Structures are given as C-alpha cells and as structure tokens.
Amino acid sequence: xxxxxxxxxxxxxxxxxxxxxxxxxxxxxxxxxxxxxxxxxxxxxxxxxxxxxxxxxxxxxxxxxxxxxxxxx
Numbered sequence: 001x002x003x004x005x006x007x008x009x010x011x012x013x014x015x016x017x018x019x020x021x022x023x024x025x026x027x028x029x030x031x032x033x034x035x036x037x038x039x040x041x042x043x044x045x046x047x048x049x050x051x052x053x054x055x056x057x058x059x060x061x062x063x064x065x066x067x068x069x070x071x072x073x
Contacts, residue, residue, distance in 0.1 A: 006032065006061070006065070006066050006067045007019075007028045007029075007032055007067075008028070008031075008032065008035075012065055015061065015065075016061055016062070019057055019058050019061040019067070020058065022050060022054050023050075025049070025054050025057055025058070026045070026046075026049040026050050026053075026054060029045045029049055029053065029054075029057060029067055030042050030045040030046045030049060032067065033045055038071060040071055041069070041070070041071040044071065053068060056068045
C-alpha cells in the first residue's frame, strides 16, 4: 500500500504535483489546515501562503513528504 500524501489523503506523487503549482499549494494547504482544526495556521496560510510558506512546503514535501506544520493552533 502506498504512503498517503499530505493533501486530502491523496498519494505522494499527486500531493507533490499540487505542491509544485503555487496557487493549488496555497489553497490546498489552507484547506488542509482548516480540516485539521488549526484555524490560526489556516489563516496564516491564506495570508502568507503564496510566497515563503509555498517554498517551505515545496522543500519539505520533497524531503520529508509532509507540508510545513509550524503552528498547531
């Protein structure tokens, strides 16, 4: 069984493709954090997710197969 990725339980390859595209990474990252119940982290992703957070998500998705989880609030 393949290991699930971070976006909506999709596979790693699909999650990586979504993380490469800035707009989808921004939207999917915010929705993922809201679904996890981390409202503050979701709002931060909506505000800052299109630049620095996107680069960190892309690097971490390639290296550790998970998006950035800086805040668990």
